[in-house]
Amino acid sequence: MTTESRVLTFPALDSLTAAALLRAELALDVDPDDLVRDLDSGSQQGYMIVETRAPEAFATARIPGAINLPYRDMTPESVSELDRDLVYVCYCESIHCNAATKGALKLAELGFKVKRLSGGITAWQAAGYPVDRDLLTPALTSAPSPRCAC
Known part of the structure; x- marks a missing residue:
């Protein structure tokens, strides 16, 4: 009995196409470990x-x-003081929230260079990184829930 592979239902990309797409993905996303290493070494x-x-979160x-720049409040006026030479690394609650994507999109549409932090503050805290x-404001007694706080 021959069973077709579910993994290979959709064939893998050729290596050049895969490399280009993976490079583009890395151009958009930042890993919490890379960010904390930059912060720890002063390489920001x-x-x-x-x-x-939201400000409460x-x-x-x-x-x-x-x-703090809530994506809902991003306008040409609210970002007018931001340095256009910087890259803005946006983050939100978790993988269950898309406020970082919405914020990065708004900033990109306003002419800024952007990235997103993978996993948001939830992944940051789960890794034991400082906040x-x-x-x-009372400290959270555990990692934040997946509920969006935007």
């Missing part, structure tokens, strides 16, 4: 970290050095 030149969730837990929070 050339980019800014952007929290695209930003107050609860955020990546150190991030600015900042507003002093009067």
